[in-house]
Every structure is written in structure tokens, then in C-alpha cells.
Amino acid sequence: MKTKTLWQTGATIFTASAFGAFWAVAAAEDPALQAPEEVQAIEVAKALVDPSIISAGQRSFVKCQACHMVGENVQRRAGPPLNGVVGRAAGTSEGFRYSPGMAKATADNFVWTLEMLDAYLKSPRDIVPGTTMGFAGIPKPDERKGLIAYLASYAADGTRVETATE
Numbered sequence: 189m190k191t192k193t194l195w196q197t198g199a200t201i202f203t204a205s206a207f208g209a210f211w212a213v214a215a216a217e218d219p220a221l222q223a224p225e226e227v228q229a230i231e232v233a234k235a236l237v238d239p240s241i242i243s244a245g246q247r248s249f250v251k252c253q254a255c256h257m258v259g260e261n262v263q264r265r266a267g268p269p270l271n272g273v274v275g276r277a278a279g280t281s282e283g284f285r286y287s288p289g290m291a292k293a294t295a296d297n298f299v300w301t302l303e304m305l306d307a308y309l310k311s312p313r314d315i316v317p318g319t320t321m322g323f324a325g326i327p328k329p330d331e332r333k334g335l336i337a338y339l340a341s342y343a344a345d346g347t348r349v350e351t352a353t354e
């Protein structure tokens with residue numbers, strides 16, 4: 189399964205104690221995600237306390253807005269709303285009709301950990317074969333980090349989470 193493969197390459201870019209809750213979710217879904225040495229990098233945790241990175245992510249989100257909403261009173265567009273997507277099981281926004289590729293990811297217990305989100309935003313089709321997300325990907329790591337920090341600042345109900353102090 190892709191999750192494990194990426195995991196074992198040690199391609200960790202993010203994570204830290206601020207994301208403990210997300211890791212707890214991910215680890216509950218998949219024991220392969222419990223490797224403690226991977227829960228070390230701190231970039232997104234830093235991002236969460238650095239409002240400028242979240243703001244940069246907010247500016248990048250313009251690229252996503254044609255298809256995705258965050259915040260309160262979200263609606264489905266071409267893509268599902270992204271409130272609370274960090275740490276959530278893939279393909280589980282209620283009422284959204286996902287592609288068979290994403291449905292397979294859901295069936296495989298694929299979770300949007302920071303790593304998997306980073307990899308998906310870099311190259312959606314490589315991570316979820318057959319995904320209908322019509323988006324080439326974000327090549328720059330810093331830009332992806334900002335986007336993920338921005339997404340992580342929205343709780344599932346669309347409110348901003350406390351750690352995101354803007």
C-alpha cells in the first residue's frame with residue numbers, strides 16, 4: 189500500500205507534537221503509521237505558530253478555490269469541502285461523489301496525514317491513481333507546506349483551530 193511505502197522511505201517533511209491528535213487518528217487507522225522516528229520533523233508545527241506561513245497558504249489556496257471551499261457555510265464545488273481534512277480518512281466528505289480511485293483509497297484506510305497530503309498536493313495522480321482531481325500539483329515544497337498549514341487551521345466544523353493565531 190502506498191501509505192506504507194512512502195512511510196518507509198522516511199520521506200517525512202512534517203509533523204510534531206502539535207499534530208499529536210492527527211497522528212493518533214492516523215495511527216488508529218493504520219499500525220504502519222506508528223513508527224516513532226517519523227514523528228519528528230517540526231516544520232508544520234512551526235508553520236502553525238508562524239502566521240506568515242498560514243497567510244502564504246491562504247494566498248496559494250486561490251489555486252484551489254474554484255473547486256474547494258473551507259470555512260463556515262461551505263458547499264461542494266467540483267471538489268469536496270476541505271474543513272478538517274488534515275488527519276481525516278481520505279474520501280469521506282459527506283455527500284461528495286468521489287472517483288473510484290479515491291474510493292479505493294478510502295477502502296485501503298488511507299488517511300490524510302501531513303505526509304500523504306504533501307505527496308498528494310505534489311502529484312495527485314501518483315498518490316491516488318485514478319483521482320479526478322484535475323490539478324497538476326504544486327511543485328514547491330514551501331508552497332505545499334503553507335497550504336497544509338492553512339488547511340490544518342480549519343477544524344471539521346469550519347471554525348479556525350486555536351493554534352492558528354493569525
Ligand code: HEC
Pocket residue numbers: 248249251252253254255256266267268270273277278279280281285286287288289290291305309316318319320321322323326335
Ligand atoms: C479542478 C478542480 C480542483 C482543483 C483546482 C483542486 N482540486 Fe482538490 N479535489 C478535486 C476533486 C474533484 C477531488 C476529489 C477527487 C477524487 O474523487 O478522486 C479533490 C480532492 C482533494 C482532496 C482530498 C479530499 C478528501 O475528501 O479526501 C484534497 C486534500 C484536495 N483535493 C486538496 C486540494 C488543494 C489543496 C488544491 C489546491 C492546491 C486542490 N485540491 C485543487 C478537485 C480540485
